[in-house]
Amino acid sequence: MAKRIQFSRHGGPEVLDYQDFVPAEPGPQEVRVKNEAIGLNFIDTYYRSGLYPPPALPSGLGTEGAGVVDAVGSEVTGFRPGDRVAYATGPLGAYSEYHVLPAEHLVRLPDSISCEEAAAVMLKGLTVQYLLRQTYEVKAGDIILFHAAAGGVGSIACQWARALGAKLIGVVGSDEKAERARRLGAWATINRKTEDIRARMLELTEGCKCPVVYDSVGAATWDISIDCVAPRGLMVSFGNASGPVTGVNLGQLAQKGSLYVTRPVLAAYADTPERRQAMADELFGLMESGQIKVEICQRYALADAAQAHRSLAAGETMGSTILLP
Numbered sequence: 211m212a213k214r215i216q217f218s219r220h221g222g223p224e225v226l227d228y229q230d231f232v233p234a235e236p237g238p239q240e241v242r243v244k245n246e247a248i249g250l251n252f253i254d255t256y257y258r259s260g261l262y263p264p265p266a267l268p269s270g271l272g273t274e275g276a277g278v279v280d281a282v283g284s285e286v287t288g289f290r291p292g293d294r295v296a297y298a299t300g301p302l303g304a305y306s307e308y309h310v311l312p313a314e315h316l317v318r319l320p321d322s323i324s325c326e327e328a329a330a331v332m333l334k335g336l337t338v339q340y341l342l343r344q345t346y347e348v349k350a351g352d353i354i355l356f357h358a359a360a361g362g363v364g365s366i367a368c369q370w371a372r373a374l375g376a377k378l379i380g381v382v383g384s385d386e387k388a389e390r391a392r393r394l395g396a397w398a399t400i401n402r403k404t405e406d407i408r409a410r411m412l413e414l415t416e417g418c419k420c421p422v423v424y425d426s427v428g429a430a431t432w433d434i435s436i437d438c439v440a441p442r443g444l445m446v447s448f449g450n451a452s453g454p455v456t457g458v459n460l461g462q463l464a465q466k467g468s469l470y471v472t473r474p475v476l477a478a479y480a481d482t483p484e485r486r487q488a489m490a491d492e493l494f495g496l497m498e499s500g501q502i503k504v505e506i507c508q509r510y511a512l513a514d515a516a517q518a519h520r521s522l523a524a525g526e527t528m529g530s531t532i533l534l535p
Contacts, residue, residue: 213535214306215515218268220260223516223523226271233308238285241313243295247329248304248533249274250510250518251362252426252451257302258519261450270303271515272533276319276328286313294319298332299477299486305515307535314483317490322498330530331504333476334362335493336486337448338370340479343492345472346422346444350375353415355423355438357431358451359396360387362530366502367424368394373501379414381407381431383525390528407431411438422446429453441467448474505529 212233217225236242254272256262276296279289289295297304300315319328342348348371356371358364359380371378372395380396382388388399400410411419419440425431426449439445447455455473463469480486496502507529510518514533521527 212307213512214303214308215271215512216268217258217271220258220267223258223519225258226516226519228513228515231306233280234310236281236283236286236310238283239312239314240283240310241279241286241289241295241316242281242308242310243275243277243297243316244280244308245275245304245306245329245535246277246325247275248272248306248512248535249298249329249331249333250508250515250522250531250533251333252449252522253333254305255519255523256450261454264302270301270306272304272306273300273302274298274329274333275304275309276325276332279316280308282313289313289316294321294325296323296325296328296332296490298336299480305512305533307512315486317487320494320498323494326506326532327497327504329532330362330506331366331493331497331502332490334366334530335502336480336489337363337476338366339489339493340474340476341424341446341448342367342370342374342376344479345446345474348374348376348422352376352422353379353397353418353420355379355381355411355420355435356396357381357423357425357427357435359391359399360394360528361426362527363426364391365394365505365529368396369502370496371395371397373496379411379420387528407434408437415440419443424448427451428455436462436466436469439466439469441469443467443469445469445471446474447471506532508532509534 300311377397380391428450430452508531
């Protein structure tokens with residue numbers, strides 16, 4: 211018998227139940243992982259609320275974790291029991307002591323990276339990899355705007371941008387978060403509660419605006435973000451923290467300077483085992499060199515997942531949050 215988080219209806223954190231279950235045996239191409247740490251991400255709240263419907267109810271939750279291979283299916287050749295692994299994609303159900311998922315979703319974890327670090331960084335780090343290295347290839351000297359720069363994804367983006375020699379303007383919600391973003395590598399910060407984002411951005415860019423804007427907030431900041439993109443620049447909307455962006459006006463993109471817009475997701479970039487491992491290796495290499503440091507600012511017992519969700523939704527968290535079985 212083991213423990214996991216499950217929900218049978220959509221709603222707030224109160225729908226999350228801490229339950230007993232019998233871990234399933236892996237199928238022919240599957241692996242069972244004994245989780246040592248589990249990542250908490252904003253996308254988890256989308257599945258819980260129903261914004262992103264799970265395949266069926268009741269459902270498990272979470273797609274990120276790290277641990278040790280406990281059992282492998284009959285057709286699995288790349289992993290064996292005892293291997294240290296991490297994952298950021300695959301079926302829901304990572305909020306659990308044991309998680310069964312297709313072997314293709316796993317990446318090998320270097321000895322230098324702990325399971326807690328991996329669970330705290332996999333989804334967020336691979337997200338930053340595709341945002342800064344693939345969706346738009348950030349170059350040295352680029353001035354880029356990044357919303358929620360003190361959060362889990364933003365904290366890594368600040369460091370990765372600095373490693374690339376880029377100038378990241380981090381939009382944050384408090385002076386404390388501004389200080390954190392600058393410490394992690396943000397070139398400048400804008401406190402959205404006390405400063406005018408558009409005006410401050412124009413001042414920082416000397417009126418040139420930014421070739422790319424990264425926005426995970428969604429509906430509440432869409433118009434502001436569009437105004438920060440330079441002519442023929444790229445608007446990257448990669449999250450819905452304030453609600454989804456709907457009814458995009460293509461005429462607005464024309465009026466603002468023939469702008470491009472994209473709504474990327476990790477699964478479209480880490481879409482093969484080879485690409486997924488290569489993305490992870492680049493992330494792990496920056497961690498091993500010290501250019502990216504993972505700050506786990508919150509740790510919760512798996513049983514306290516509902517409280518972790520409340521803190522996340524209230525904007526009370528910084529950096530990464532993990533659940534511990």
